[in-house]
Amino acid sequence: MANKEALRDLQQRLAQRLQTVQTQADSQSWLAVLVGRDHFLLPLSQSGEIFPLTAIAHVPYTQPWFSGVANLRGGLFGVVDLQRFMDPQAGARDEQALAQARLVTLNVELGVNCALVVDDLQGLRRAEVFKSNDAAAALAPAYFGCRFQDEQGVAWQELNLQLLSQTSAFQEIGA
Template identity: 55%
Template structure:
């Protein structure tokens, strides 16, 4: 009970600090920037969970090629999805590249026990890091958000993890 109250107090303090930072005009990071395949993605911090280094993944037979299998992450069996593979890319990764990649667990609030394989964590980004943005195409899947362009001309695709976790393709891992 004491742990639950301490956690609640910590969450309240963090929320108050974020609100104060916004009120003072301090830039607050909104996204975790990652690279997967040849693409750059912005994943909402509120929908992202813990980050893990690559760990052994047990393959699951008769599943989609982008579903890599299950991994034991902090004592919980978690489905591992190759983000680039799911979104249409098919990056062939040598074993060494997997050891340099990361697993990003989805926030527990999304109620999907899954982690995304990403090739590289780039850092935190806020809206002020970009010089332009474009809305998603009318025919784009519900999980596609705006595309942002940074000062170097790199295009970053916003990806709603909440919408992705509810998308039929994501939920249908059987081959």
């Protein structure tokens, strides 16, 4: 009888711990990046690994924002210049900007072997560091999530990488 009660107590404690872990995992966390002069939040659950900007093999007859392909840990990834994708008028980066640039891969669960060029990493952010948030502007792309403002007054735009990777404009790399 005591063994049954002990087992039941153990099951209850495990269920409570599992619920606590799931609640903590559900809280929003992002990788904060700089793209051009804009601040973006990439959901950690949709982001993959971070790499220094490496040799990128150019692919002919592609959109200007498609930088080419890169070998990252033995896998081939299409490389998208996020700044040029969102702003086709954006110019090329100078050498100093290229030295700071990083590649952020999309999470393998999204099913897209893609890396995004970002200008700088700004660290990790949790929802608690922002003092306000608003819905994306009415004319914003579908992959824009909420807009946040931190305590220093900096505006941050959330990017839903899953929606981004599913847009037809993102998938059509041919020129």
